Amino acid sequence: MSEATSAPVESAAIPATRATLSEAKRVGLILGIALSGGAMAQALLPEGNGAFAATTGVAAASLVAAGLALRRRLGNLLGGFRFATTVLFTLAGASALGTFVLQGRDAADYVAKYGELGRILVALRFDDLFHSLWFGGLVACLIAGLTLSMVTRWPLTSRNAGFFSCHLGLLLVLVGATFSALFAVKARVDLHAGTAATQAMVEKRGMLTGRAVPLGFTLKLDRFDVERYGTEHRLALYRPNSRGGYELEATFDSEVGVRRRLPHGAAVTIDKYYADVGAPGFAAPAKGGFDDPAVVATIERDGVKRQTMFVERQRTAVDLGDGDVLTFERRDDDVKAYRSAVTVQRPGEEKTQVVAVNDPLRFAGWSIYQVNYDPKDPTYSGFEVVKDPGVPWVFLGFAFTALGVAYAFTIEPRRKKSRARAA
């Protein structure tokens, strides 16, 4: 693992070819053992976060213990740059691989999609790659590398503070992630306005397990609101596509007097906007807004101008030539926000709060998130309730890592140069 300051490169004093080959081989051997050991262990052990955490922990502890016992022969290797690089690149490759193979599907799906290769993918647990024990072997190597790199560079000084902060932070993230994997509970609560729940349905990797968990309090949905963006009307240009249909190419707002360029030297300018062409004299609705909107637009092409009225309800469309079509359309009022006014209650304690996306409610050790709504059912609201003891550790690790990296890569190099100038 890297130190912030630009220390001399490793192996510089050792004859390059022999030392490099030897060290590279040893690194490859250790990584090979970790990967194959994990692959063999997963044939014997049941699937699950417990097995992953246990085998990863045991493997990491064994590597660290061996590194400490054989400090010169193994400890320095595991805490060295080449081992760190190899582990990081291998983890990168494995993480990338997990995006090329569909994750968490039924075994039959892999056979259907990949044929015989699908069976191999499932056997190697590429179908749940990030929870496979060979991936755990890689994580064990990372933990060992982080730990031993700190041991071999001890003591802590102002020069290597960034290095220690960063590497300790990464270890804290991994500790927190382990707590999350083992002890976090994530569950769904579906409510309608006026109803309440005292338990939630447990989820695992996004799927309901059918198991209920008591919340320890009552969660009542008092009101559910959906806020929408305002409706608007736009001139829309469509072009024919290769599939025989039309594709939206551009749209323009209803601003009057602005000349818009169109393909093939054409142009369009909206001359007038009417909020309600159904009313006598096209009078705008007394309540404001619009009822039956339309625009009158001048289209120019090949030096010829023609004026057309586009009525939204009539879906007026004008052929511009070359297959291009100009029309006047309503833009649906997309959802801007959805939020639930809830009351949470347990003996001696009651709290009322609005829960929205990005604005969860915390109560009795749970975090309650607004995650769902149903456009066909305006009273329905979907919540995710989460209790995760790993989060503080993970976030603390983030802080340590980010501060460490920033210090090591931006502040310490300048301090080093100042020291060099002073010297």
Place this chain on the structure above:
Amino acid sequence: MDMTLILNNPLFALTTALYAGATALYVAAWRSTKELVGKLGTALLVAGLSGNALLIVSRWVVAGRPPFKSLMESLIFLAFCMAAVYLALEKLYATRAFGAVATLGSLGALLFAALKWDAEIVKLPPALQSGWFIPHVVVYFVGYASLFVATAVAVVQLVRPELKIRVGSIFDGRALTLDGVVYDAIRFGFTLLTVGLFIGSIWAKSAWGDYWVWDPKENWSLVTWLVYGGYLHLRRVNGWQGRRAAWLAIAGFGIVMFTYLGMEMLPTAQDSAHVYQAQ
């Protein structure tokens, strides 16, 4: 997108032209003995950067939200970040040696934006209405821009290995090698990748209750971070400086580009919340 439609936005066309002019002048500055050519290149780039800033601000005003939602908007912002980071490096290292390659990035980003022009402004969904949205995007894109500039310098390092930057770095007043500039830019970019990754994770926790869900974009952000982390470690291994490190820097930026633009190619992307939707 028919290019005629882009003429409805003359500022975009002007900014693109300014970046193209700056690139041409930086190329000419490689051959010219007159410093004025390089200075004109910088002047055009500053003008282009100003136009780019106006593009972002005007879009922000019209859309009523930060203009980072669609691919086109993000490309325009990336072009701005690339130009700004390059100009900062030009000032810091007192050289225009890699101006031609660096400005190609801003020009390329705008030309690609023209191909991906939005048919209309997309509304911001609830999950993106967060205080974390702007810092997450800004930190990442400045990081990407820094890694791009590192790549541009690495290209110069490979193409013109004989080039030495003259004395004048404000960091320490000593001559720097191109290898050193690449290393500095990657260290800065890696710092921002780290902060951006963690901001994204904290935001995901506040929006959905999970700080990590193995979403393809998350994974590739992690891959990018791991690869540059590997680069920074590998530089300490004997024989991994100079040309080999330059090639690795270029490969690293290839992964950045895949993370940014390639997600829809992945079979696992269908459930991702991060893929740019076709407009």
